[in-house]
Amino acid sequence: MCAGAVLGPGVLTLPSLAAAAAGPASLLAWVVLLAMCVPVAASFAALGARFPDGGGVATYVHRAIGPRAAAVVGWWFYGAVPIGVVAAAWIGGKYVAGAVGWGEAGAACVAGVVLAGSLASNAVGLRMSGRVQLLLGGLLAAVLLCAVVAAAPQVSAANFTPFLPGGWASVGSAASVLFFAFAGWEAASHLAGEFADPVRDLPRVTRRTLAVITVLYLGLAGTTIGALGPDAARTDTPLTELLARGVGSAARPVAAAAALFLTFGAVNAYLAGASRLGAALGRDGAAPRWLAKGGAPGQVPRRSLAVLGTAAVGLGVVAGAGNADLDVLMRATATCLAAVTLAGLAAALVLLPRRTPLWCGVGASAVLTAAVLVFSGRLLVIPVVLAGAALGFLTLRRARARGR
Template sequence: MTLSTKTGPSVEPGNRLGPAQGTALLVGAVLGPGVLALPHLAAAAAGPAAILAWAALLGLSVPVAITFAALGARFPDGGGVAAFTARAFGPRMAAVVGWWFFAAVPVGVLAGVLIGGDYVASAVGLGHRSAVAVAIGLLVAAFVTNHGGLRVSGRVQLVLVGALVLLLAAAIVAAGPALRPANFTPFAPHGGFGVVHAVGVLFFAFSGWEAASHLSAEFADPRRSLPRATALTLLIVGVLYVGLAVTVTGVLGDRAAASPAPLALLLQEEVGGTARILTGTVAVLLSFVAVNTYIAGGARLGAALARDGALPAPLARGSAAGRVPHRSLLLLAALTALVAAVAVPYGPDLDVLMRVTAACLAAVTLAGMAAAVRLAPRDGRGRTLAAAATAFTALVLLSCGIYLLVPAILAAAVLVTWWRGVETGRRR
């Protein structure tokens, strides 16, 4: 395994992203289906104090987002964080980081569509089999859309994200008059540890910047468009996340922690009979836009890893910017199908799937931030910002607890594969 430190593949004409489509893909990566389930999990862990976890993660994710935007604008490459890590720490660490993200995609997208499927089935009164069918339909649609290239998936994403933002904003505004101060007491029934626990699970809702880093080379003008898209995404996501956290707690009270579908309850209280239709629509939109971005980023990472020797060489086809990495997409589809075949009938619940994904993505983010510290000019503010982001991500990573075993095992597998390759080369 000889991952190169070369980034910036040759540019091919065709599917390139402008600021609007880029913003839609970034919003989709961060504002995913976690919004449907995570308010319940966070409220169960910390009570009303979960709002602190939401706000803290939002504020502390700003340096992470800005740092990833700066790296992507400076070193646009389909390898994303793996490419940045290669420049800073060499090929072995880059291969580890690449495998962390690539392995997280099948688990994460499955968790995302299962959340959406459960919401849709619940909204229209269907059972578990129907929820799984909806989830599979969302996966198939996302993979098919990505095989059409970013020209197709970017335009679809732009329309869907616009509709989603309008729906969620309308729900927040409509719920405002129903807030009750009594629902915020007792504020921290589980103490500080509950807030820390909430941070660990909520990272799933704030990850996504690392997925977007794999799309940096797809922007027509990365140096200008990527930072602008990142700033607009931070504004949109910040308003929606904080607004939803406050309204879910203020309107539902204890029911936010008791119900696995707090957003559905919120919509039911505000719009009555049409809540089921709105809930199903929001669930489909949230699930699709997130899965669409992660598949797009994961496929381009797979092609870049193959290009640089960390995955089989045939997968490198389509690694140039503007091209569609069909073979890498097919591999992701096969891995996702395998994970689904095990997890759906026999495997862990959604909480476990989300925490496994969060642990891998937190590890990727930590590596990316550490790489930014090393690559940033010593006399610039970017270095200080990256150092702050590194410290924040390290704390989030520690909150993942036992699930850190997953990225640790993946790292060991990469290093063993590399060592065997070196020994084989020596014997030859």
């Protein structure tokens, strides 16, 4: 589940979006974000081992800063998930539709099936979700590695020049959308309470996940630029193009199947983590109390899952009608998740032992995350609105308590 949360659908389309923003220099954004991931992942694993709870980052912020800040963080993540799962499902739909020639309507239908299947899987229970995640994750990693190896002979040094066509600011723009692919540690933190032995298992899982995403992300980013050249910024399905360059057009159905696996795995993991977060928020009084039902370890928070599903379906209808594009959805999700990451890092600076190498790394990652948020521009209004809604709910609940 942790690997599926981080190894998300960003690898399917973000190499192209980043290339469109910064050209070959987008590789710098990939490297910087991967370096930032090390202290982020290590700190969240350390906090999860100390405080295993379905609230995840919100729990850490509650302990470090206070309940009001924790409520805001919880609303940030909970509000971001419906946007993110629609974007993820849409990516999978585009790959399948592109392989069989179904067009935008077909892509929307496939996205709807992915979302419905993930909601059903989570409604049955986390144990089944974990088994599905293990199967999909293994198959996906193999296909992505094959795409990198197949396209490697097509890599040309000429495709890396000019290296910085848009200036240094373009690297920041690329990083702001690429954050979508690096934000899964927040989703995984909500599953800490499900581990039999978090102190032993979380660090081990984190190390393995870091190794997997480093190899796959850098491999895909490098071969997308080196093999596709200028075409990297003009395609919505870079994995398909990589496989086609290395194997031939017969690889297109393989890419579509891989996209479907990856999309389902990511949507499945995010819904699993966020549904438990919603239950934890209801339990702690940061959201309506009825959301708390089913939030205990081993249970299924179906009410929280239903809220997420309803929001995602509504947003999917709006996006399918042409009122939102994929780039905006991914940037909006990345903005909210970057805000969650920054809050989690602030909590880590308070809760973890000070002046250790990990603590210093957390500080550096906090600075980089804040810089990524600056490049989000007007999309920063989304976490601001969610923060206002969270604080408004807490104020209303307190006023009602006084009235009683």
